[in-house]
Amino acid sequence: MAKTPLQRSYLNWDGVLGSRAVLGILGWVLFIGGWWLAANAELAPQRLFPGPDQVFVSLYELLTEKSFALDIWASVKRILLSFLIAILIALPLGLIMGSYPKVDRTLGPLAGAFRYLPAPAFIPLLLMWLGTGEEQKIALLVIGVLFFLIIMISDTTRQVPKVYTETARTLGLNSAQILWSVIFRYSLPGYVDVFRQMLAVSWTYLVIAEIVASTDGIGAMMMRAKRFVHVDEIMAGIFVIGMLGLAFDALFKALHRGAFTYLSRT
Amino acid sequence: MTSALPEYSGPGLKVAGVNKTYPLNSGQHLLALSDINFELQKNQIGVLIGPSGCGKSTLLRLIAGLESLSQGEIQVAGKAISGPGVDRGMVFQDYSSFPWLTVEENVAFGPVHRGEALSLREGVVEHFIRAVKLAGFEKAYPHQLSGGMQQRVAIARSLVSNPGLLLMDEPFGALDPETRWQMQSLLLEVVKKERTTVLMVSHDIEEALYLADVVFFMGTRPGRILEVIHPNFERQSDSRDAILDVAEYRTLEKAIRQMMRAQSLACA
Numbered sequence A: 001m002a003k004t005p006l007q008r009s010y011l012n013w014d015g016v017l018g019s020r021a022v023l024g025i026l027g028w029v030l031f032i033g034g035w036w037l038a039a040n041a042e043l044a045p046q047r048l049f050p051g052p053d054q055v056f057v058s059l060y061e062l063l064t065e066k067s068f069a070l071d072i073w074a075s076v077k078r079i080l081l082s083f084l085i086a087i088l089i090a091l092p093l094g095l096i097m098g099s100y101p102k103v104d105r106t107l108g109p110l111a112g113a114f115r116y117l118p119a120p121a122f123i124p125l126l127l128m129w130l131g132t133g134e135e136q137k138i139a140l141l142v143i144g145v146l147f148f149l150i151i152m153i154s155d156t157t158r159q160v161p162k163v164y165t166e167t168a169r170t171l172g173l174n175s176a177q178i179l180w181s182v183i184f185r186y187s188l189p190g191y192v193d194v195f196r197q198m199l200a201v202s203w204t205y206l207v208i209a210e211i212v213a214s215t216d217g218i219g220a221m222m223m224r225a226k227r228f229v230h231v232d233e234i235m236a237g238i239f240v241i242g243m244l245g246l247a248f249d250a251l252f253k254a255l256h257r258g259a260f261t262y263l264s265r266t
Numbered sequence B: 001m002t003s004a005l006p007e008y009s010g011p012g013l014k015v016a017g018v019n020k021t022y023p024l025n026s027g028q029h030l031l032a033l034s035d036i037n038f039e040l041q042k043n044q045i046g047v048l049i050g051p052s053g054c055g056k057s058t059l060l061r062l063i064a065g066l067e068s069l070s071q072g073e074i075q076v077a078g079k080a081i082s083g084p085g086v087d088r089g090m091v092f093q094d095y096s097s098f099p100w101l102t103v104e105e106n107v108a109f110g111p112v113h114r115g116e117a118l119s120l121r122e123g124v125v126e127h128f129i130r131a132v133k134l135a136g137f138e139k140a141y142p143h144q145l146s147g148g149m150q151q152r153v154a155i156a157r158s159l160v161s162n163p164g165l166l167l168m169d170e171p172f173g174a175l176d177p178e179t180r181w182q183m184q185s186l187l188l189e190v191v192k193k194e195r196t197t198v199l200m201v202s203h204d205i206e207e208a209l210y211l212a213d214v215v216f217f218m219g220t221r222p223g224r225i226l227e228v229i230h231p232n233f234e235r236q237s238d239s240r241d242a243i244l245d246v247a248e249y250r251t252l253e254k255a256i257r258q259m260m261r262a263q264s265l266a267c268a
Helices: A004-038 A052-065 A066-100 A101-114 A120-130 A133-157 A163-172 A177-213 A220-227 A233-261 B056-064 B103-107 B107-114 B116-120 B124-131 B147-159 B177-194 B207-211 B240-245 B248-267
Strands: B014-022 B027-042 B045-048 B071-076 B088-089 B165-169 B197-202 B213-218 B222-231
Touching: A004 A052, A052 A233, A052 B222, A066 A101, A066 A133, A066 A233, A120 A133, A120 A177, A133 A177, A163 B088, A163 B147, A177 A220, A177 A233, A220 A233, B014 B056, B027 B056, B027 B222, B045 B056, B045 B207, B056 B071, B056 B088, B056 B165, B056 B177, B056 B197, B071 B222, B088 B147, B103 B107, B103 B124, B103 B147, B116 B177, B124 B147, B124 B177, B147 B165, B147 B177, B147 B197, B177 B207, B197 B207, B207 B248, B213 B248, B222 B248, B240 B248
Parallel strands: B045 B197, B045 B213, B088 B165, B165 B197
Antiparallel strands: B014 B027, B014 B071, B213 B222
């Protein structure tokens, strides 16, 4: 008796998953099909608006003949290094701000205000301070996500139910232990989610960082392509950035699922 | 450790002249608890009962050391408290099992973080998991447990630190009636066996009379103790319903219900 509703919900869930994948693919097919049609309708010169087939061919050529893989690797390195630096600054700050209201009242308004300063506005400053090298690009990428990260991490930290910290206090834990073993540990899945969302923002700043005095990276390749009106290569660059963003998103989701099994309802 | 000292023979808990005030925005102070005085003997179960807003949870939190006194003194086993301490365990109404830890790890949480590896080796954790009837669930995570089981984890986690006083803030308030009954019997069994002094906040008269050696009835505005009742009828942990037929139980239940109503009316 009790098995019937269980089985039914299980089957339904399966069905939803199946149709969700099908619908997701359908969206892509419609998009690429529409793009192909638009490109072949010759509304604009092929040179300025190439179809998906041309873009994929030039992506293949970029990878095989123009060492595009090195550019991609340069960009991925920048993203990962800058994001790691941003996390190393934002995590301790956000954890302390979320745990101690007085610190939050002191630093919160500051970080909140900085969040509204557009990162590209810092470029002239960074060029003067750091020159045109790698540091300048990394710094821009760090600034782009740092203040959002601080605010979101402190928000996540504040969500820890009081009952956990108070239980820990009555069990004789000191403040440092509560901060690490309860507040940080409880918030960890939330932090990973914040990282996933903010890494997407990091990718959106990549091209801006690589437009300025850059010789390698996906953004640099796109600027080179612009000089020679290789719209297909620019589009290939956009496509690769999108794919990499999706891949990292999936990676974080898998990490979340794998590391925090205790959150899943059985 | 303390075997060299003569055993303490005074009350398990003594609350003397306790006031609690909260500052208001107007610059005045709100008197939440007024001149609270009571004692709870060792190995007894005390229940704080009263209408909502009478400050019974606040009083419990003061004893736990989670909030500071405005005036007066609280002694646990003869020693004045300041802040939370391992001599007092606390079980909240909200489920408090750490979701990332198994039942076993939850129960061992206190000793592990206090660096008391010894008590773990002696099988204390296993002992208390068995005592609250969670044997077989050692490796389960809280989300796999029912509400009643989660509260049993919380009780075992408190008792494993061997607190002289176990504080409970409406621990079974979120459970369905049937589970609540089972939990009350289990609690009675465990704390009598472990010789733990218990102070519980409840708004359930039946629960109070079933569990309590002494009931402290509190009134509102300001929060204060109006009546101390010593129900002294037989009760068995194995037949929860038996007390419903006891004449004295029915008399007391009615009396407390009337006091509750009078207090609620005075507030309204």
